[in-house]
Amino acid sequence: MKQGTIIRIISNQYQIYSDGITYDAKAMGKLRKGVSPVVGDIVDFEKMDDIYGIQKIHERKNQLVRPLIANVDQAIIVMSAKDPDFSTVLIDRLIFLISYEGITPVLVITKMDMIEDESDPVYGYIEDYKKGGYEVYVNGKEFDTKDIEAAFKGKISVLTGQSGAGKSSLLNRIDNRLEIKTQAISKALGRGKHTTRHTQLFEINDGWVADTPGFSSLDLENMDVHIFAHTVPDFVPYVGKCKFNDCIHINEPQCAVLEAVEDKEIVKYRYDHYKEVVKMIQNKR
Ligand SMILES: Nc1nc2c(ncn2[C@@H]2O[C@H](COP(=O)(O)OP(=O)(O)OP(=O)(O)O)[C@@H](O)[C@H]2O)c(=O)[nH]1
Ligand SMILES: [Mg+2]
Ligand SMILES: [Zn+2]
Known part of the structure; x- marks a missing residue:
């Protein structure tokens, strides 16, 4: 056997x-x-x-449904700096989904070669995510990929992110022998279909990386608000410090998360994205 x-x-x-x-x-x-x-x-x-x-x-460590893949060590959220537009809402939805499944999210911002203005807001967002404790890599045409390759070492990684973000292009840049099909976004988005249709693992740096058709929406029906309140990575350093064990950080007294938002230790717009999803989960019930 x-x-x-x-x-x-x-x-x-x-x-x-x-x-x-x-x-x-x-x-x-x-x-x-x-x-x-x-x-x-x-x-x-x-x-x-x-x-x-x-x-x-063999027994699965974890399993994602869309994309369908098991035993994932980390999920790489691929977000383009532009074309399609950079979106903190999208990044946060993916962070919430991935963390809820017990998988570590990592960010790769692609198409940085298209950003010419040094005062572009994308730089501020990158700092915000770093401050939130996330591993963030920047990449683009002609960029070196050594740092990202190192992050793949010995792990099963899954790439996720909207169509046209540059997931397949990133893998081709790392290893040009892969020759994965890519497509200009106007076409990809126009048809509302992903260029990449199947989930497949590629060997990179003694690890496996899954190129997938990417985007997967939050499965609110199956989310428990109390589990959610404890799995958002930004909140993890604070959750044990709330007055109530079952605090969901919305309007409870002596909530360490709300205090951290107040003190600007947690970025406000990122907290607001959390709050929106809590409301969405509650309204589903
Ligand atoms: N300038 C620039 N263009 C890029 C970059 N990465 C990807 N592109 C372009 O963006 C388009 C979409 O790239 P893909 O790699 O097919 O995107 P994808 O995320 O795999 O999309 P799906 O398979 O549809 O989910 C292609 O035209 C690429 O040439 C980059 O870093 N810089
Ligand atoms: Mg693709
Ligand atoms: Zn709290």
């Missing part, structure tokens, strides 16, 4: 990477009745007559 990682799925054909070799395999009947393997799964497989069969899926 061999063990490997599922790096790609095309209809019911699974590509498994194991010890430097990629195998094509099928899911065995006994598996298919229960859970289907997804990209990122660690599986046991063996040769059956002329094909390889997946016999067992």
Whole structure:
């Protein structure tokens, strides 16, 4: 029996990477009745007559639904400085979603080559996110990618962000042998479809990076406001310090998060994005 990682799925054909070799395999009947393997799964497989069969899926550390991928160590939020416009609302929605799933968010701001004005507001936003405790990388055409490659080392990373943000282009810049299809945004957005359609893992720096069709909206139906209040990374240093254990940092007395916003330790617009999502979750119930 061999063990490997599922790096790609095309209809019911699974590509498994194991010890430097990629195998094509099928899911065995006994598996298919229960859970289907997804990209990122660690599986046991063996040769059956002329094909390889997946016999067992190892327990998942976590799982994202859109994109469908398991065992993610970190999610790279790719946001363009412009074209499409930089949006703190979008970044924060993705941070909330990813953190709620127990996955660490990392930011990459692309298309910085298109920013000419040194006083562009994007620089201020980058500082705000750094201050919030996030790892932030900037990139663009002709930029060096060494720092981002180092961040991929030994991990399973998933790229996420709106269509046209430059996710596939970033991977091509890191390794030009990948030759992933990219497309000018006017076309991509005009059709309302992503250029990248399938989730696939690429090997970069002893790690795996998933290029995905990207954007995934908040699944408010399934979000619990109390869990949410404890998983926003910016708030983590403060949550234990609120007067009430079940504080959701909206209007409770002696709330350490509200005090931090007051003291400008937490950036106000970022707190407001949190508050909007709390209201949205509450209105769903
Ligand atoms: N100037 C500049 N253009 C870029 C940069 N990154 C991407 N682009 C352009 O932006 C467009 C969209 O890039 P893609 O890499 O296809 O975007 P994506 O995020 O993979 O989009 P989907 O697959 O649709 O989700 C392409 O025309 C790229 O050439 C960059 O850093 N600088
Ligand atoms: Mg793409
Ligand atoms: Zn609080």
